[in-house]
Amino acid sequence: MDTKWLxxxxxxxxxxxxxxxxxxxxxxxxxxxxxxxxxxxYGLGANALMENCINKIYEAKGRPSDNPLIVxxxxxxxxxxVISDNVPDIFWELIDxxxxxxxxxVIPKSKHIPDIVTGGKNTVGIRFPSHPVSQALIKLASVxxxxxxxxxxxxxxxxxxxxxxxxxxxxxxxIDSGTIPLGLESTIISLASDxxxxxxxxPITVEKLKEIIPDLIINSNFKEAMAPGMKYRHYAxxxxxYLVEWNDDLNSVASEVSETADKLFEKNINSLILCTDxxxxxxxxxxLEFLSMGxxxxxxxxxxxxxxxxxxxxxxGYTHAIVEGFEETGLGLTIMNRIRxxxxxx
Ligand code: TXA
Ligand code: MG
Numbered sequence: 569m570d571t572k573w574l575x576x577x578x579x580x581x582x583x584x585x586x587x588x589x590x591x592x593x594x595x596x597x598x599x600x601x602x603x604x605x606x607x608x609x610y611g612l613g614a615n616a617l618m619e620n621c622i623n624k625i626y627e628a629k630g631r632p633s634d635n636p637l638i639v640x641x642x643x644x645x646x647x648x649x650v651i652s653d654n655v656p657d658i659f660w661e662l663i664d665x666x667x668x669x670x671x672x673x674v675i676p677k678s679k680h681i682p683d684i685v686t687g688g689k690n691t692v693g694i695r696f697p698s699h700p701v702s703q704a705l706i707k708l709a710s711v712x713x714x715x716x717x718x719x720x721x722x723x724x725x726x727x728x729x730x731x732x733x734x735x736x737x738x739x740x741x742x743i744d745s746g747t748i749p750l751g752l753e754s755t756i757i758s759l760a761s762d763x764x765x766x767x768x769x770x771p772i773t774v775e776k777l778k779e780i781i782p783d784l785i786i787n788s789n790f791k792e793a794m795a796p797g798m799k800y801r802h803y804a805x806x807x808x809x810y811l812v813e814w815n816d817d818l819n820s821v822a823s824e825v826s827e828t829a830d831k832l833f834e835k836n837i838n839s840l841i842l843c844t845d846x847x848x849x850x851x852x853x854x855x856l857e858f859l860s861m862g863x864x865x866x867x868x869x870x871x872x873x874x875x876x877x878x879x880x881x882x883x884x885g886y887t888h889a890i891v892e893g894f895e896e897t898g899l900g901l902t903i904m905n906r907i908r909x910x911x912x913x914x
Pocket of ligand 1: 606608609610611612635636637638672674686689691692693695715716717718752753754756767
């Protein structure tokens with residue numbers, strides 16, 4: 569398959585963005601696969617109403633088809649067609665607060681959404697992204713767009729154009745809008761049972777969610793894999809990745825990381841340390857190899873760089889790496905959720 573690469577600067581006006589996207593949106597509507605930017609990660613989109621296109625998504629990603637897809641909209645009026653008549657009242661209150669933005673709601677689906685989109689479930693995950701390019705694309709295509717993250721299954725979600733190279737030849741279009749602003753996939757909240765339940769932590773922190781939804785159920789380990797996709801090893805490099813847990817004495821974290829690197833070195837293994845600005849000088853004075861993910865005082869930066877850093881381990885040729893942990897509050901909870909999946913054994 570020949571992949572067309574289209575660069576669309578997200579700072580252009582809505583009209584200019586729409587002009588650039590015209591052909592691509594036509595193709596998306598008519599059954600082609602399009603990689604597009606959202607504020608969270610790049611998505612791999614297809615017309616959610618065309619059953620045979622959805623199969624192509626699973627093929628392109630090499631993803632098990634029991635793992636349901638999120639349906640993206642760009643206009644509240646599109647909801648009528650995709651959700652059942654029986655959605656709880658709280659849904660309308662919550663979308664008022666969180667949309668457009670990085671929150672997905674799982675709710676009962678309408679009959680128009682093919683079973684293959686939802687992995688046979690009678691619920692559907694819906695999201696209204698805030699990124700101007702995704703909004704323009706979905707509006708022009710004028711259909712709901714099913715889209716998982718645009719990575720080969722198991723790899724970290726793509727957050728930079730360079731990460732999309734692996735999808736060339738697998739999709740019809742790639743829309744390149746540069747580095748993605750948030751860098752972590754959306755928060756997923758299920759409204760399918762009586763009490764709202766957090767299925768996947770995301771860019772909107774649990775603390776913020778609790779202010780709006782005080783009775784939100786949080787299974788802090790997310791062990792039960794309520795979102796089917798959470799049960800797989802994910803976000804993982806080919807390399808062996810070790811985690812050193814956070815504690816409030818960063819010197820002791822850095823010294824444990826260094827000891828791990830030294831032990832690997834004794835076995836003739838060079839490892840890469842994924843560290844933070846606060847600890848980099850500790851490793852540089854010891855001559856260890858490291859890559860900083862950003863400062864602990866701005867976890868949004870760490871989030872934005874996380875998947876790139878994990879991918880960099882393999883790209884830089886390392887077979888082993890060590891990552892520093894974070895305190896599991898605020899965005900740190902989401903960052904650690906992804907890191908724990910990346911260090912799961914193969
Ligand atoms: O930020 C995001 O959510 C990105 C961008 C592209 O929108 N999308 C994304 O999609 O992360 P994906 O397919 O990589 O992850 C979607 C997760 C999966 O873990 C899936 O199991 C879960 O959402 N999910 C989707 N529909 C569901 C449903 N009806 N019930 C439970 N979990 C669902
Ligand atoms: Mg994914």
